[in-house]
Amino acid sequence: MNTTESIKYGITLLTDNDIYLFKQGTHVRLYDKLGAHMLTIEDKSGVLFAVWAPNARYVSVIGDFNSWAADTHPLRIREDGSGIWEGFIPGLGQNITYKYRVVSRHHNYQADKGDPFAFCWEAPPKTASKVWELDYHWNDSAWMKRRSRENSLNAPLSIYEMHLGSWRRMQEKADRLPTYRELAEWLPDYISNMAFTHVEFLPITEHPFYGSWGYQTTGYFAPTARYGSPQDFMYLVDCLHQRGVGVILDWVPSHFPDDVHGLRYFDGTHLFEHADPRQGYHPDWHSYIFNYGRHEVRSFLMSSALFWLDKYHVDSLRVDAVASMLYLDYGRQEGEWIPNKHGGNENLDAIGFLRSLNEAVYRDYPDVQTIAEESTAWPAVSRPTYLGGLGFGMKWNMGWMHDTLKYFSIEPVFRKHHHDQLTFSLCYAFHENFLLPFSHDEVVHGKGSLIGKMPGDDWQKFANLRVLFGYMYGHPGKKLLFMGCEFAQWREWHHDHSLEWHLLQQAPHRGIHDWLRDLNHFYRSEPALYEQDFESEGFEWVDSHNWEESTLSFVRKAKRNNDIILVVCNFTPVPRINYHVGVPRGGWWCEALNSDAIIYGGSGYGNFGGVEAAPVNLHGRSHSLALNLPPLAVLLFKSEA
Incomplete structure (x- = not known):
């Protein structure tokens, strides 16, 4: 396959609507249209290549299949002003290694570019693209059905x-x-x-x-x-x-990045990036900024x-x-x-x-x-x-x-x-x-x-x-x-x-x-x-002012009023004995988690599984707990009322 006659033109995946959306900046599935796609045309299997390079005067596909020769498989630019070059090469298939030889109309620039839409690349430090199909049989239907719940903002x-x-x-x-x-x-x-x-x-x-x-x-x-x-x-x-x-x-x-095989200066112009470095170049990262306009x-x-x-x-x-x-x-x-x-x-x-x-x-x-x-x-x-x-x-x-x-x-x-x-x-x-x-x-x-x-x-x-x-x-x-x-x-x-x-x-x-x-x-x-992470109704300070002892206490609340977690933190290595914290209700408060427990490497100081709330007003609440606060520890209590 060493002649230009092996390329078939006029074969495309792009419709007029695709071109319209592409030019409008609203096409969100170009990966189905541009890049390298395996097709069968007139009983001949091969690969359709399509790449955007509006300021090129010549684009060809080079690869291991043609000994990386730049003159054997040129692409043809579409006549709709989209700047997209296309061509179908029969006989190619999965795992073919390729690049685009892009010769610009400007500055005598030419470079061998990887495919911006390639589904697979050679393993670095090699830099060529590979023809690849993305067929796969998924087994995650149960997850996908419940994903909305798992990804919810109140999950x-x-x-x-x-x-x-x-x-x-x-x-x-x-x-x-x-x-x-x-x-x-x-x-x-x-x-x-x-x-x-x-x-x-x-x-x-x-x-x-x-x-x-x-x-x-x-x-x-x-x-x-x-x-x-x-x-x-x-x-x-x-x-x-x-x-x-x-x-x-x-x-x-x-x-x-500015790698030659990448997006930078793709067709001899600043195609993907801003031309002015004050807008198109990151001084901190030494990389290029996309032209979002x-x-x-x-x-x-x-x-x-x-x-x-x-x-x-x-x-x-x-x-x-x-x-x-x-x-x-x-x-x-x-x-x-x-x-x-x-x-x-x-x-x-x-x-x-x-x-x-x-x-x-x-x-x-x-x-x-x-x-x-x-x-x-x-x-x-x-x-x-x-x-x-x-x-x-x-x-x-x-x-x-x-x-x-x-x-x-x-x-x-x-x-x-x-x-x-x-x-x-x-x-x-x-x-x-x-x-x-x-x-x-x-x-x-x-x-x-x-x-x-x-x-x-x-x-x-x-x-x-x-x-x-x-x-x-x-x-x-x-x-x-x-x-x-x-x-x-x-x-x-x-x-x-x-x-x-x-x-x-x-x-x-x-x-x-x-x-x-x-x-x-x-x-x-x-x-x-977690249920009200983003709503003020899900949080309530108990005591945020005890800076002298470096402690904090607050309540987290679910949408149901009776579902409450109390969090008490001691940010010093000094244990606090008989430390009083106001709570919104009476009953038993179970010490659900204690970071000072021996199993976590702590000293084992705590409240023996929980505390009964006393009807003593504190922190503007009707009841209070008398706690033993371990050193450098956090306690999480769950109300069982």
Whole structure:
């Protein structure tokens, strides 16, 4: 097959309506039309190629099938002004390796580009695309039927965030990466046994630089080949669903790398990115910013988002670095950015794109969620677009995370001077649908591990970590914890090293592990802890003013008035004997969880299973409890009235 006659033209998957939607920026399923698709035409099987390169004067398909020759299989540009090049090559099939030779009409530029819509790529450091079909028989129908309930905003969400390649390395062959199918053997059982509701993967989209953790993406429609094939990743998602575990993907529409085979300068022009570096280049990340005002780019990105929900049954998308998209001056000094048409720093194109994205996702998949990593006070991130919001389902509460970790890093004797760092979060807790994150970003780049941030001797460090987690699970908002934190890994995370699983052989680390497991089980079993996470009616302070003793007490309430959980925290190593707390009703209050229990590595100090409420007015309530507060501990009580 070395002649141009082997290519058939006029064969297309694109309709006039597809072209119209593409140009309007509203096509959300371009993956069915562009890229490489296996077809049978006139009893001849082959592959139809279609790529957008409006400023090219010549595009051809090169690959192992034609010895990478650029003159044997040229594509032909459509005559409708779409800038799409097409051609059907008979005789090609699954696993064919290819690129596009793109010769520009400008600057004598030419480059060999991977397919922006490729479903599969070569394993890095190789950079070619592969022809691939996404056929797979799913076995997760039971999960998909109940997914709406599992993903609901008034459901328990406890998310285990992880990086696939460093969760568990394979030791028998020079510390090799695990495969998707090996992970499918271990991960669903682990997540299920730990009672997390969802797992969130750092970006698995194909990326050339492993040290970017997936955040420098080139393949927006392909899971990285480092761990296996697309079907292997489907199998992992399928197995997780069968164990009742939801899957969240970290998705990155905020920037892309400058690798020659990627999207940068795709057809000899700034096609996907802004031409002006003040708008098209990230100085912090040395990567390119999408041109959200170009309709075809919006269609590309929205199609990528819908692709993972459609083809891979993904349950939620966590959208990375939303703040960098919203602000034109993000990471820039005075004079390094261009104001919008109103003179402000808001990126109006990005705002429009995010709203359109969320509208498309919730229109087609109302049983999933989109989650924004947005680190500023931008209003209404998780409010509907028809109310002027961005339309996300949830937003990471970065303010809570920073304040909480800062407070816990302080020696307990000084914490009374920083009490407001814990109470301030409730001033804005219900302005958004917040998710409370202790993510990978807090345990890298010299920040140390989570337990490494805790002050005191080893016993106090572990006790501090237990009360931190207990406070987190009592606080309004969904939960997210990065891998390794659940057993107090000492070493900060590194993508080239496995987690320190051997630490589970040591009692203090096993105690943290068991504490998280039991917290998850209790959290999922008590609607008071999750049902009204985003409504002020679900939370009530009991005593937020005892800064002198560094204690906090509050109540969480379900929609049923008689379903109440009391949370009492002691943030000092000083036990509090006969400590009185007001409660809204009499009867028996069961001590459901105590982070100081011996089984978790604590001292065993507590209340012998519960306390009877006395008819003594306190904290504006008709009854009160006389408690023994353990040192550096959190207690969770359930009213049995």
